[in-house]
Amino acid sequence: MSRSSFSDDPNEGGLVARSRSGDNAEPLSITEISAKLKRTVEDQFGYVRLRGELSGVKRAASGHLYCSLKDEKAVIDGVMWRGNAGRLGFVPEDGIEVVATGKLTTYAGRSKYQIVMEGMEIAGEGALLALLEKTRTRLEAEGLFAAERKKPLPFLPKTIAVVTSPTGAVIRDILHRLADRFPSHVLVWPVLVQGKGSAEQVAEAIRGFSALPDTMPKPDVLIVARGGGSIEDLWGFNEEVVVRAIADCPIPVISAVGHETDTTLADFAADRRAPTPTAAAEMAVPVRGELAATVEDFAHRQKRAIVRPITLGKERLDARAQRLPKLEALLQPSTQRLDEMSDRLQRGLKDRASKAREALQADTARLSAPLLLAKIDRARDRLDAVRLTPALATGRMTRDAERLSALGRVFKSLDPKAPLKRGFVLVKDARGNLVRTKATAAAEGRLSVEFADGVLDVAPSGSVQAPPAKPKPPRKTRSDPAQSRQDDLFG
Structure with missing residues (x-):
């Protein structure tokens, strides 16, 4: 590189920035030029009304509203702080045409200009109706208007x-x-x-x-x-x-x-x-009056509905009663038959009495006194012919006596006390039961031996002295066949 490149000529480019001769303007910083632009824009456009379509509407968590206003050829960013956004009379949405009121300012962080909106209104009834139709369509799609x-x-x-x-x-x-x-x-x-x-x-x-x-x-x-x-x-x-x-x-x-x-x-x-x-x-x-009239009408209709079947039933009953035959007509055949039977009965009784009288008169000859006396004599003769001898009564008595003697002999042979007279005894335990075996007798502590002339209490040999005997139970009568069989030595 030649030295001519570092010429002191201010018209020539150099590596280090130098002030020009006669120039008293110092270079501005980015912050300074941004501040100047901000003051210029805000002073020139301190109050503006912009008409445009909302786009990119969103609410921050802080409550501030951010959006863009656009028309066919241009777009400008907008912001509305929380206080003003909370006082809006509608909900901002994309596509709504509005008129925004505020001031223009710049945003140095992005070298952009924007409008700080203080108020926002829908741009005419047409835009309002468009917003209404848009909201209606959205809510209808959710089913809020469903039938x-x-x-x-x-x-x-x-x-x-x-x-x-x-x-x-x-x-x-x-x-x-x-x-x-x-x-x-x-x-x-x-x-x-x-x-x-x-x-x-x-x-x-x-x-x-x-x-x-x-x-x-x-x-x-x-x-x-x-x-x-x-x-x-x-x-x-x-x-x-x-x-x-x-x-x-x-x-x-x-x-x-x-x-x-x-x-x-x-x-x-x-x-x-x-x-x-x-x-x-x-x-x-x-209407209360109409309801009262309706209730009253229903009451009348109910009354007519209750009375109507009774009236119809009465009419039908009267019509059927008129078609029934008269009582005299119903009873006439029976009355006529009764009269005929009464006449026939009277004639029959008279005929019967006449016939009985004739039969009685015909039998008068058989009922005469001589005939009756003759019948009595014949009956007396038959009675005299029958002879009543004592043998007829004594023979039967003899047969009955023989039967009674036979029963007495059988009774004596079956008497359980009869063998006692011949030397037999009855051995009983303390309870009054018969002892039939030696083993049973050895097991008892006390026995009673009945002879023909009395009872003797004994104790089996080798047995312990038995306690005093209990009173003997009452003797069974001979009318009990089972007891008779139990005490029978020949049983």
Whole structure:
């Protein structure tokens, strides 16, 4: 490299930066130029309103909102700090066209400029309707508007819950209509129905009615009501928090938001939609007068239903009774037969008496006194012919005496005491039982020997002195055949 490369000519490039002749501007640092740019941009664009489509929306854990605003040709980053983000009246989502208000600033860490948004609004009703349709499609895909989720309304609710503003005309219309149709117990949960925080209050009221303790009357139906207004006024009832609270509510919900032409997402989630708050009260309860008339009509119909079978039965009975024959006609054949039988009976008795009289007169000859006396004489002769000799009686007595003597001889031969007279004895133990063997006698401590003239107590040889004998049991009578056989020496 030649020395000419290190020339002192300021127009020539050099290795070391040097100040130029007559130049009093010192080089700026990156931080300094970034600070100058930041002040310039913020001073020039301290308040701007930008219209664009949201993109890349995200919320940090700190609560800050980060996004981008874009149109067909350009894009700018945006940030909204937590305090302002919490006051937004809608949920920012990608694709929503908004008007953001704030100031431009730079971010030195990335050499970028961005807008610090202080407020954000949806850019016109068209964009608001687009957001509404987008939210409706998403919630419908989750099944929150499905028909099978709808619960039937009770026919006659005892307690009606109302979520609405306590100062508006809506609650007065509902109470007035309920008083006219069917006075009911009404619980009112006052809420904001428009503006910031209205959606959260409505959702909290719906969940609050669902979680009432058992000590309070449970609502049978719930009415969410608000008067008419613009789409912006009714926007709180399009919020997702309200829709989910209605869908999760175990109480049947009637949505009465706005007028008949107004439609909110709360109408899709509710079990019934009413065109007006007054119509919601009419849906909730029937007309008391009509119910009383219906009950009265049912009572009359019940009475007619009870009386009608009796009336029809009476008519049928009368018709059948008219077709029955007369009593005289029924009894006429029997009466005629009775008369005929009476005549025949009288004639028969007379004939019978006549015939008996004739037969008696015919037998008069046989009943004459001479004939009767002759019969008596013949009977007397037959009786005299029979002779009653003593042998007829004594012969039978002799035969009976012989039979009695034979029985006496048999009795004497069977008498167990008879052998005692011939020298035999009866040996008995202390209990009065007969002893038939030597072994049995040796085992006894005491024996009694009965002779013809008495009883002798003895002890077997070699046996221990027996205790005094127990009293003898009563002697069995001879009428007991079993005992007679047991004591019989010939048994």
